[in-house]
Amino acid sequence: MAVAQEHAPQTFISKYVFSTDHKVIGLQYILTALFMGIVGSALAVLIRAQITWPEKALVTPENYISLVTMHGTIMVFFVVSLALVSGFGNFLIPLMLGARDMAYPFLNMLSYWTVVPACLLVLASFLVEGGAAAAGWTAYPPLSALPEAVPGSGLGQTLWLLAMALFIASFTMGGLNYIATILNCRARGMTLMRMPLTVWTYFMSAILGVLSFPPLTAAAIMLLLDRHGGTSFFLPEGLVFGNETLPHQGGTPLLFQHLFWFLGHPEVYVLVLPGIGITFDLLATFARRPIFGYRTSVWSLVVVGFLSMIVWGHHMYVTGMNPYVGEYFSIATVLITAPFAVLGLNLVASLWRSRIRMEVPMYWALGTIAVIGLGGFGGLFLATSISDIYFHESFFVVGHFHLMIGVVTVLSALGGTYYWFPKMFGRKMSVGLAKLHFWTTYLPVVAVFALMHFQGLSGLLRRYYDHTIYEFQEAGIGLALPITILVFVVTGSQLVFIYNFFVSMRRGEVASANPWNGTTLEWTAPSPAPHGNWPGALPVVDRHPYDYDPAAPAEADFKPQGTVA
Amino acid sequence: MSETAALSRPRASDVLFLVLLGVVAMLFAGFTAAYFIRRPAPDWVPIAIPLWSWVGTAVLAASSVTLELARRRESTGLQRVSLLLGCAFLAAQLFSWSGLAQSGIALPSTPHGAFYFMLSAVHGLHVIGGLCALAWVTLSDRPLRLVAAYWHFMGLVWLYVLFLLAS
Numbered sequence: 001m002a003v004a005q006e007h008a009p010q011t012f013i014s015k016y017v018f019s020t021d022h023k024v025i026g027l028q029y030i031l032t033a034l035f036m037g038i039v040g041s042a043l044a045v046l047i048r049a050q051i052t053w054p055e056k057a058l059v060t061p062e063n064y065i066s067l068v069t070m071h072g073t074i075m076v077f078f079v080v081s082l083a084l085v086s087g088f089g090n091f092l093i094p095l096m097l098g099a100r101d102m103a104y105p106f107l108n109m110l111s112y113w114t115v116v117p118a119c120l121l122v123l124a125s126f127l128v129e130g131g132a133a134a135a136g137w138t139a140y141p142p143l144s145a146l147p148e149a150v151p152g153s154g155l156g157q158t159l160w161l162l163a164m165a166l167f168i169a170s171f172t173m174g175g176l177n178y179i180a181t182i183l184n185c186r187a188r189g190m191t192l193m194r195m196p197l198t199v200w201t202y203f204m205s206a207i208l209g210v211l212s213f214p215p216l217t218a219a220a221i222m223l224l225l226d227r228h229g230g231t232s233f234f235l236p237e238g239l240v241f242g243n244e245t246l247p248h249q250g251g252t253p254l255l256f257q258h259l260f261w262f263l264g265h266p267e268v269y270v271l272v273l274p275g276i277g278i279t280f281d282l283l284a285t286f287a288r289r290p291i292f293g294y295r296t297s298v299w300s301l302v303v304v305g306f307l308s309m310i311v312w313g314h315h316m317y318v319t320g321m322n323p324y325v326g327e328y329f330s331i332a333t334v335l336i337t338a339p340f341a342v343l344g345l346n347l348v349a350s351l352w353r354s355r356i357r358m359e360v361p362m363y364w365a366l367g368t369i370a371v372i373g374l375g376g377f378g379g380l381f382l383a384t385s386i387s388d389i390y391f392h393e394s395f396f397v398v399g400h401f402h403l404m405i406g407v408v409t410v411l412s413a414l415g416g417t418y419y420w421f422p423k424m425f426g427r428k429m430s431v432g433l434a435k436l437h438f439w440t441t442y443l444p445v446v447a448v449f450a451l452m453h454f455q456g457l458s459g460l461l462r463r464y465y466d467h468t469i470y471e472f473q474e475a476g477i478g479l480a481l482p483i484t485i486l487v488f489v490v491t492g493s494q495l496v497f498i499y500n501f502f503v504s505m506r507r508g509e510v511a512s513a514n515p516w517n518g519t520t521l522e523w524t525a526p527s528p529a530p531h532g533n534w535p536g537a538l539p540v541v542d543r544h545p546y547d548y549d550p551a552a553p554a555e556a557d558f559k560p561q562g563t564v565a
Numbered sequence: 566m567s568e569t570a571a572l573s574r575p576r577a578s579d580v581l582f583l584v585l586l587g588v589v590a591m592l593f594a595g596f597t598a599a600y601f602i603r604r605p606a607p608d609w610v611p612i613a614i615p616l617w618s619w620v621g622t623a624v625l626a627a628s629s630v631t632l633e634l635a636r637r638r639e640s641t642g643l644q645r646v647s648l649l650l651g652c653a654f655l656a657a658q659l660f661s662w663s664g665l666a667q668s669g670i671a672l673p674s675t676p677h678g679a680f681y682f683m684l685s686a687v688h689g690l691h692v693i694g695g696l697c698a699l700a701w702v703t704l705s706d707r708p709l710r711l712v713a714a715y716w717h718f719m720g721l722v723w724l725y726v727l728f729l730l731a732s
């Protein structure tokens with residue numbers, strides 16, 4: 001049997017830059033996301049500052065809406081998606097399945113190097129005339145379809161579209177690779193129903209991604225034609241700009257909204273499901289017992305994935321849709337809570353009769369579970385069309401979606417970083433700094449977005465440059481300052497993480513191959529895992545992924561999922 | 566992954582290929598939704614499908630036949646004929662575009678025309694991709710199986726697009 005290390009790349013360029021090794025590519029994604037995350041957070045701080053001290057007019061109204069647009073775009077596509085889905089996905093899937101690499105390593109490299117120019121275009125768009133795109137991360141027409149609409153609708157929006165095109169191409173390549181790898185490259189004995197739940201969530205996430213992005217691509221093509229080809233797919237009659245009636249007629253912006261949300265809703269599951277999967281895996285390791293209801297969790301994931309593709313209309317209740325259609329979307333959305341509740345209950349039940357070890361990753365896992373509950377609770381009010389008509393476009397929505405696609409995803413990615421750091425670099429991160437990071441992140445960040453719900457209840461609206469000039473928004477303004485102070489704490493806390501990350505990479509305590517006594521296959525590989533992952537033959541799997549026994553003596557309470565000859 | 570080759574698993578290339586077809590299908594599903602939502606608007610003026618498009622359809626169908634024969638008989642000659650027919654299809658499409666342009670129908674003129682131009686262009690790009698793949702397997706003497714399947718699939722997509730536009 002060929003020993004993979006013989007083919008290990010030698011030069012710096014082939015090892016760290018144009019690498020085809022899934023672990024290097026995974027880390028490239030994670031570091032790129034970290035950089036984009038710093039940009040996205042800086043934008044968030046600016047947004048908060050403007051909301052809190054509108055009298056200082058830190059930015060112009062035109063720039064403000066650009067900030068909000070680019071913060072959302074960067075965070076969703078270039079931070080959470082890159083880090084959690086592409087980064088951890090690439091790093092973990094082959095290791096957890098007992099494979100040497102992804103099915104198509106070259107395609108994998110291509111996918112990373114397609115998203116790099118997308119990031120550069122996003123960054124460049126801040127510098128062009130008119131500034132960055134300003135039509136919201138949802139890119140609704142007419143702002144996105146008429147280059148002359150607002151300053152950001154010009155070149156900024158064009159660059160936004162190009163960046164998204166590259167992102168979609170990259171994500172599709174990645175998704176195809178995930179699916180092919182999961183179906184083809186599993187180790188001997190690794191049946192689908194023995195895969196760690198993390199891999200299952202990446203599987204569902206990849207399927208949802210590749211099926212729901214193409215309709216958005218179609219919408220983007222039509223948007224480009226409306227912008228530069230004079231067509232009217234999304235532009236209605238009677239638009240007037242600068243005393244001139246535009247020649248467009250017959251189009252409808254609602255068509256774009258439908259196509260956007262046909263992607264947009266599954267996209268949040270693309271992001272959230274891997275977070276839930278990682279939480280399951282951390283939980284099993286630190287609760288020292290098998291996951292409760294593995295099978296029902298897998299089937300719930302499948303059902304969630306399916307339902308997520310037929311509920312997009314819940315973002316459009318106030319568009320004047322037929323009330324019966326609205327009722328359908330309400331019922332379908334509320335239906336999703338059933339499989340979702342199964343996942344949540346299985347998470348909680350996995351603590352039953354367990355022997356919890358409160359190590360650093362477990363803080364994040366437990367914290368994530370609580371946020372899934374809190375975020376899901378707010379979702380009920382937005383799923384029901386009657387209450388959503390009030391909450392729509394308010395800070396209630398902002399609080400809700402940040403909890404789900406912002407906090408659940410980032411918390412689980414951070415927990416995952418502490419957990420798999422030894423496998424990435426062969427060292428552990430500092431425990432003291434990690435706990436400081438946890439408490440100064442978790443409490444304030446949950447408070448920030450929980451408080452935003454109350455702002456929304458009192459009528460505060462999103463995407464507003466200055467709330468103070470509207471009498472009806474007065475009630476919610478009082479919370480703005482406390483929220484912003486907490487945001488400063490959270491942001492500062494991430495510096496602790498970044499410091500811990502880079503210092504531990506070189507100076508952290510040296511870790512063994514299996515520092516947490518975990519069962520899944522990645523812990524049978526050396527830390528850090530070499531090129532090809534296992535120096536000798538591949539592991540052979542003979543049991544389910546979470547064979548822990550909380551009743552056994554502490555050092556003998558687990559059986560690895562597979563053995564390495 | 567030679568080490569796990571003995572396991573009975575779907576081939577990675579088959580999986581990749583089938584999911585790719587799913588991606589293309591969803592792309593055209595997106596356009597279909599747009600087509601049906603846009604059509605009832607009062608400014609919808611139908612255009613006649615140009616004659617050249619029907620000629621192209623016949624050429625494309627012929628290319629599928631020759632490619633299928635090439636695959637079954639492992640004949641590179643027929644493979645090259647299919648390549649030429651594929652190019653001829655694209656040429657026919659260009660003629661049909663310029664014909665429309667000469668009768669004064671540009672992209673913004675009518676939404677039906679816009680869909681015609683857009684869908685045939687998007688389909689054409691996929692055909693160009695297929696031609697590149699076909700040229701590559703022909704020159705490097707690789708198996709034709711998946712490229713032929715892709716080619717037939719894009720033929721079916723073309724029939725579907727034409728049906729949509731002409732219905």
Ligand code: HEM
Pocket residue numbers: 041044045047048068069071072073075076080135136137138398402405406407410461462463464487490491
């Ligand atoms: C540092 C933590 C963060 C803070 C303080 C923050 C704050 C904000 C604020 C104040 C807004 C604008 C609300 C308005 O329109 O008035 C916003 C919008 C948004 N944020 Fe965040 N955010 C954070 C992290 C994230 C993350 C991690 C995501 C990832 C998914 C995210 C996604 C979004 C999206 C999609 C929007 C909507 C943009 C739009 O309206 O087009 N944010 N955020």
Ligand SMILES: [Cu+2]
Pocket residue numbers: 264265268311312314315
């Ligand atoms: Cu949704």
